[in-house]
Amino acid sequence: MTRTTRFGTMFRGLTMAAGLAVGLFAGQANADTTTTAVDFGMTGDNCGPSPVYAGTFDGTSGFIGMEIGNCGDQVDVTVDIGNGATFSFTNVTGWNNSDTSDVNDIRALTGDHFFSNWAGSGPVSFSFDGLNPDDILVVDFADRKGGERALVTFEGVETMVEGVVGDDGVFTNVGVVTGSSSYSGSFTGPNGDGEGNLSGARFTVISAGKGSGPSGACCFGENCWDIGGNDCVAAGGEFGGEGSVCDASTCAPPELMECCVAGELPSCLDVECANAVCVIDPDCCLLMWDADCAKMAIDICNGCDGTTNIQVNAIDFGMVGANCGGPTPVFSGIFDATGNFGAMEIQDCGQQIDVSYDLGNGASFSFANVTGWNNTDGVPDSSPQALTGDHFFSNWDGSGPVSFSLSGLNPCDTVILEFVDRRGSERALVTFEGVETLVDGVPDGDGSGVFTGVGEVSGSDFYSGSFTGPDGNGEGNLAGAKIVIIPGGDCGSCPGDFNGDGIVDAADIGSLLAAWGICEGCAQDLNDDGVVNGADLGLFVGLWGPCP
Incomplete structure (x- = not known):
């Protein structure tokens, strides 16, 4: 049996962690459930032996080593997962990037890793053998630390396993299966070829019908099995209660709702309405679109008729040329409670040009003599790094600060301007209508971060500013902007007096x-x-x- 994938793998990993913490370490002794945690590593000296991790990762401890003799060796390797069952890789290669000898350091797990495509050898296959066909097998993997990802195919279903960020992380579930004694899969780079990395794994075997408690429907993602409640919770599933029954809707995930209706997920179907509401309450786009969010939508989004009273423009600064790594994707996800990004693009890296973005209703946002660069590193448009990797910067060839302007606005409206810097340690000093604001870089990692407000203005149809390095000169970087326009009605100006000076x-x-x-x-x-x-x-x- 295989599964379909609709939720992100990070969500499934967190759910699994919560279940294991309760089921395996809080006294559920009746559950006949076996969990094996495996650290992929090295034993040879050509790149240093790697320690087997002795700490807790994603609610799981007791790791055992699955090891290759030397870095760069291409070998078959097998580990015992209990009761005569085994897990094996074929022609896999590994490397040691743990940078530590401390078995309690998280890098002992996420630093050393196995990888695919050694010397162009392509994907690496893996298999489980010797299982009881009546048992249920839950399979999770962790990628190595850093920006790498791996595409895992398990029993015909593809799942992207993201790299671990910082000093912590989670396993990613790649499948829950039953009905056979053997299962197989493979892994490769994120695009279906090239190098993919995996640093560890967790395998949970639920022995069906053995001391498992009252039975009912158990959900693993969108898959449902009728098993004992203790086994379900111990393996990280969601138990529907004694006597509950599996049917087509039992494990169906919640869906985005119309904006004027409360839902269980963050945001709502109309992204423009969601942006407008989340200017007032960011939690509506970060946590859950609850009844309060729906009530605000009725007012701000005019009863959800497709229009909004607050205009939000989210802009991703990027490149379209090929001279510094190819075109950069326009970010398609949610960043700091804001989505629906548009592109403000420069033709090629290092080109110094004027560039403008249409804000609608005759208004525009423009840079003069700005330059850009691409540091997205090939991420998909759903990654926050698609926003915070490529960027515009100042002082190209000593040209100094870069100016920007907002024009064609209604003087009665209130305009809120926010910027985000690129990922890394860079910062930018923004001057907007005479007020200086330091915009810090987004921390290295997956590119997530927040916008920094640089000003809230009204009373004119034109506003201007500039940005430069943090000390008032040199290179400063900006990766994106958010421009919020709040209508102000009639502020006393007469027809034709567009700048409100009387x-x-x-x-x-x-x-x-x-x-x-x-x-x-x-x-x-x-x-x-x-x-x-x-x-x-x-x-x-x-x-x-x-x-x-």
Whole structure:
């Protein structure tokens, strides 16, 4: 039996950890469940013997070593997982990057690893043999520390195993199976070829019907088995209670809901509405879209009619050329409670150009003489590193600070501007409307982080600023921006006075020309026909002079 995958593997790993912590270490002695934790490592001297990890990882301890003689050797290797069953790799290779001799250091597990494609040999196969067909086998893997990933195929189902970040991590579940004495799979690089890395594994065998407690439906991800409750919880499953029955909906995951309806997941189906609500309460996009979030959506998103009262523009600074590693993906996930990113792109790395982004309703966000670079390292668009890897920077060839501007805005509206720096130790000093703010780099790792607010302004149709290195000169980096526009209604300006200075004059012409074309609902559309054109210019000339 195989499974389908709809939730992220990190979620499944966390669920498994919680179950093991309760079932295996809190006295569930009746559960006939065997868990084997394995640390992949080396015993030879050509890159140093690697210690077998003696600590706890993702709720599991008692690791045993599955070892290769020397780094770079390509061998078959097998480990006993109990009751006559074995786990084996064929033609696998390994390396030691543990950088420690302390068996309690997490790097003892996540540093040394097995990998695929040694000398172009391709994927590495693995197998389980000698199992009881009535038993249930739960299989989890951990990748090595760092940015590597591995694509694991187990019984025909593919699962991406992400690299461990920092000093902690979780196992990733790759399958729950039953009905056979043997199972097989393979692993390779994240794109289906090349190098993939695995640093350890956890195998849980549930012996069906042996002292397992009252039976009922047990969910592992979207798969359901009718087994004893003690065994279910001990192996990390979710037990539905005594007498519960497996059917098509038993283990179905929660789904994103309409924004005006409470749900069990973060965010909602309309990303623009979700962005607007999460400006007010970020937890709605980070934790759960509860009844309070749905209530706000009714107000902010106009009863969920497809429009919003708050406009949120999320922008990913990137590259489209091929001279520094190829085009960079536009981030497609959620970053700091914000999604639906658009691209603001430079043609090639190192090119110094002017670049502009359409904010809608005649408004725009622009950089002058900015330069960029690609440090995404080939990640998919779902990785936060797609946002915080590629970036714009200042002081190309000693050119100094880079200026930016927001133009064509309604002076009555409130504008909130936020930036995020690139991953790493760099920082940028942003000056916006005369106020300086230091934007710190996102910590190295998977690229996750937060935006930094640099200003909240209103009363004009044009705002400007610049950025540079943290000391006021040199290189500064910015990887993305969030621009929130909150409508302010009529703030007392008269028609044609787009900058709100109390007079219709040459200073307002630029705003009208910047909004030229289709522009529904914008202040420059003086005759309210949804288009800024010659008719509006004629009305504008007629309004010339001090406001009444």
